[in-house]
Amino acid sequence: MDIESIKDPSAIKSLSKQELEYVASDIRSFLIEKLSVTGGHLGPNLGVVELTLALHYCFDSPKDKLIWDVGHQAYVHKILTGRANQFDALRQYKGLCGFPKRDESEHDVWETGHSSTSLSAAMGMATARDIKGTDDNVIAIIGDGALTGGMALEALNHIGHEQKDLIVILNDNEMSIAPNVGALHNVLAKLRTAGKYQKAKEELEMLIKKIPAFGGKLASTAERVKDSLKYLLVSGVFFEEMGFTYLGPVDGHDLDDLMENMKYAKKTSGPVLVHVLTKKGKGYAPAENDAKGTWHGLGPYKIESGEVVKKPGPPSYSGVFSDTLKKIAADDNRIVALTAAMPGGTKLDQFAKAFPERMFDVGIAEQHATTMAGGLATQGLKPVFAVYSTFLQRGYDQVVHDVCRQNLNVVFAIDRAGLVGADGETHQGVFDIAFLRHLPNMVILMPKDENELQHMIYTAIQYDGGPIAVRYPRGNGYGIKMDEELKQIPIGKWDVLRGGSDACILTFGTMIPVAEQAAEELAAQGISVKVVNARSAKPLDDELLFDIAKQNIPILTLEEAAIQGSFGSAVLEFYHDANYHDLTIHRMGIPDRFIEHGSVSQLLEEIGLTTPSVVDKVKLMLPRKRQRA
Incomplete structure (x- = not known):
């Protein structure tokens, strides 16, 4: 099957198990090839190929709600829902989002980029389903790392209490981005080795049913025996004590095992947890053998050697x-x-x-x-x-x-x-x-x-x-000389990088090069601009702000941060409270909307945080007679 020809999940529903295994192999090859160019979350997605195929084979998206926690592992879902032909622009400007995106597809029913939200969202959707009286299935897919988040545990507690019909797929690959830590991880480790529990429990129940009834005493004794068996074979059966029917462990790379358990989960009343064991990076040796988390999410790489393509440069x-x-x-x-x-x-x-x-x-x-x-x-x-x-x-x-x-x-x-x-x-x-x-x-x-x-x-x-x-920002520094001896910086004291008498730019961090270049271009036009490294957004440098106010020159605040309530707002508040109501003050920053994916330079261009934009803004702020000069 041509991966890019898949328009929706119905394309796989008539396939045999062998054909599905061929599709799984093709998807892995597709991901390895495409992500070698664009980068992305390779390891998590290679680990859920069979799991995602089984989900879309057994359930009917978008009627049935597939809710991906974090979204690092949703690439295979995107392929099976008709977006394979967009992978050349994965995580690129105006291209395919690296996470589930509701306006990208009707199959993306929940947007996420932070972990541990899927169970709460699933509880909301299951509750809404019951209120509306519909019959759709709600399935949350959460990793063992995300399960350590407190919000996930709060949701587990509520779901178990309410006993909603809801399926949780626990994708257990023993890693989040880094190796997992904590007591809950140890519980899962014990469950991985306790596959005989369910079989033993079923055999005991059949045996008890064959014993003639001798009243409540025998029944209560039988329940105690079952509980004792539970704790004998699975030390502290966490999920069943939380009110879930526990299925597993399931081999996350065996389609028969996956589908059998998913079909059983669909028939089971109340909340069900299917414990699926997967291998992060499955099918690509460098990703499979990754112990450091390098292949969780990365940039371009060489397919043959697994060498990550890194450009030499200054320290990060x-x-x-x-x-x-x-x-x-x-x-x-x-x-x-x-x-x-x-x-x-x-x-x-x-x-x-x-x-x-x-x-x-x-x-x-x-x-x-x-x-x-x-x-x-x-x-x-x-x-x-x-x-x-x-x-x-x-x-x-x-x-x-x-x-x-x-x-x-x-x-x-x-x-x-x-x-x-x-x-x-x-x-x-x-x-x-x-x-x-x-x-x-x-x-x-x-x-x-x-x-x-x-x-x-x-x-x-x-x-x-x-x-x-x-x-401090993502990425590398500028390669400047590093002082050998560390020193304290006076908190609340800013640094004037360039003197000026016509206007002033207050900025910090990544916007300083933009401001300095703008000042250079304005100087060539006869406009003198002061540039200040406002290195503390709180506290402000009151003394310097008063000195600038005495100059009575226009002030521009420039920041790579939300314009609402950030540094520029602090400067406005300062001058308002000090009764400087006649100063010309403009702000530049991140506009009041969420900024989508793309390279940082493309995004800065889109929102107007560039040298030409700063030059235009300063000129706009100057008195008309100064501009004519």
């Missing part, structure tokens, strides 16, 4: 953060590091090698990590929670209630701050300034380059005035 911001933290921690035993299942992405895996007893991977549990960091801080330690900007959103109440309210000395190393590109709207790190700036006691810093980043990390470690966030 994440690497500079990690190296700096290791350097400081060697002389400061107070420092402990935390990650929520992202040791590789945040580069804390290097810290873990140097200080294993001071590194904590809590799994996909940002809420827990934030409050744990607060607890560590109360005991005089200096916790550093390295977290992507988009994932810190998941621990927001804990930042407010547990850290800021108690004014605890927690360092938030906010990675991927700003636009991140191909992962798109669920991962763009553009909201953290807006949701942190208004919190009492919070300090927010952002460096202009990798050298300033190392000094900011050192500054944050030395700061004992409460919580402090250092935000």
Whole structure:
């Protein structure tokens, strides 16, 4: 079967098992070839080929609701729902989204990019189905890593209590992005080896039915015997105690085993959990043998060798953060590091090698990590929670209630701050300034380059005035010379990079090169522009802001962050409260909408955060007589 000829899941429903196995092989070859050019989440998708085929064979999407958790593993679903011919533009600007997207297909019933949401969404859809009186099936597909998220456990508890007809497919590949951690992972490990449980239980039930009834006493004794068998064969049968019918473990690469259990799940009343064992990266040796999470999501690679294509360049911001933290921690035993299942992405895996007893991977549990960091801080330690900007959103109440309210000395190393590109709207790190700036006691810093980043990390470690966030972008620095000796940066003091008398640009981080180039072009037109590295979004540099106001020149704030409520808003508030009502102040930033996927340069062009746009904006702000001159 030509993979690109598949228009919808009906194309596979008449195929034999052998034909389906051929399709599975073709899909793997298709993914390996296409993703070698575009990059993407290869490992997770190679692991769910048979599972996805079985789902679409046994259920009728979109009438039956297939809800993919995170969405890292939805490429095969996209192929079977008629989108294979769009894979050349996967995760490219205006191309196929790397996650489920509701306006992309009627088969994508739930959008996601963060983990642990599928079970709650499924409970909502199953409840709506029952209210409306329809007969569709609701199936949530969740990984063992995502199951460690607190939200998933809350949903399991509610589903088990309500006893809705709902199917949970637990895709257990023993890994999320990094190897899984935690007690729940150990429960799953025991379940993987307990395949005899269901058979033994059924045989016991048949035996009991053959015994003549001697009243309630024998019946209650039989139930106790069944429970004892349960705990003998499966230590702590977690899911059955939560109210689910447990099916498995099922071989996730055996179509017969998968389909048999899915058909049984459809006939079973109440919530059912089908425990499916898969191999991440199945069918491609480099991905199968990946222990570091490299093949979870990656850029282009060479198919024959499995070599990831990397362009040589300066160190990444994440690497500079990690190296700096290791350097400081060697002389400061107070420092402990935390990650929520992202040791590789945040580069804390290097810290873990140097200080294993001071590194904590809590799994996909940002809420827990934030409050744990607060607890560590109360005991005089200096916790550093390295977290992507988009994932810190998941621990927001804990930042407010547990850290800021108690004014605890927690360092938030906010990675991927700003636009991140191909992962798109669920991962763009553009909201953290807006949701942190208004919190009492919070300090927010952002460096202009990798050298300033190392000094900011050192500054944050030395700061004992409460919580402090250092935000830095995805990708590499500029290759500038790194100072050998670390120094503290005065918090709330900005750096004037270029003097000017006609206008002023207040900016920071990734927008500084844009501002400096705009100032150069304006200088060639006879317009003198001051450029300020406003390296602390909170606190502001009050003294410098007053000095700029005395110049009575137009002010432009420029940031790669949400324009609503971020740095520019802080400057407006400052001047309003100081009764400077006659100043000309304009803001440039991320517009009030979610930004889709594409390269960062393409996205900046689309939203107008470019040098030509800044030049035009400054000229527009100048008095007419100044423009004519």
